[in-house]
Amino acid sequence: MPILSLDPRVNRLQAEQVSDDQGPVLAAGDHWPSYQVFHQRRRGEKHSSVGIVHAPSSEMAMALAKEQYGRRGETSNLWVVCSADVLEMDYADEDVFRTTPSKSYRDPAGYKVNEKIDAFKAKNQG
Template sequence: MTESTSAEPFDTPRSSATQDEWPLYEVFVRGKRGLNHVHVGSLHAADDDMAVRHARDVYTRRNEGVSIWVVRSDAITASSPDEKDPMFAPSGDKVYRHPTFYSIPDNVPHM
């Protein structure tokens, strides 16, 4: 009886689903100097933990980041490019949104 070998890493969970059937994840990385997470790419993974591990291996090989977010693509809701003007146009008729109607204390920096 011969022992079967696999090319998969030992920590990859075995699943009846093939890699093409795994859900798609979007990957965001926060750089060492930056404050914001930036979208760096996408990958398929069997579960959330695998997505984080694969994102680390693929997108931070050279110590590019200090934090990784992975989000299933089917959980993202985005605005449509057709809604650009009504969604992001300034609200000139909503003057209460402008800071001129509020007194700002002197000890509040950078306002």
């Protein structure tokens, strides 16, 4: 007995009730590999990672990315990259960067000379 619905479109499907011992409908890989999507809002801005799409090829990934990540607001450009082609650093190695923010010698704020100049001026003009 097909499912009877309020929706005539569902009735046209002639869909049968899912049986109690329903096995898998999909096999591994049926929904394709995933692609990481990078979105540029306007020319001149950078591309940012916005999420993923599942697709059989980069061309299809691009078509789906336009629909999924470009359907609202501004979009100037998109990149798609197969997730398998991205090499990711291990989060466990995060600590190699732990001391980086304190490396003031790499930072403009690490160089303060005004006090010296003021002291020098005060001494020589005084």
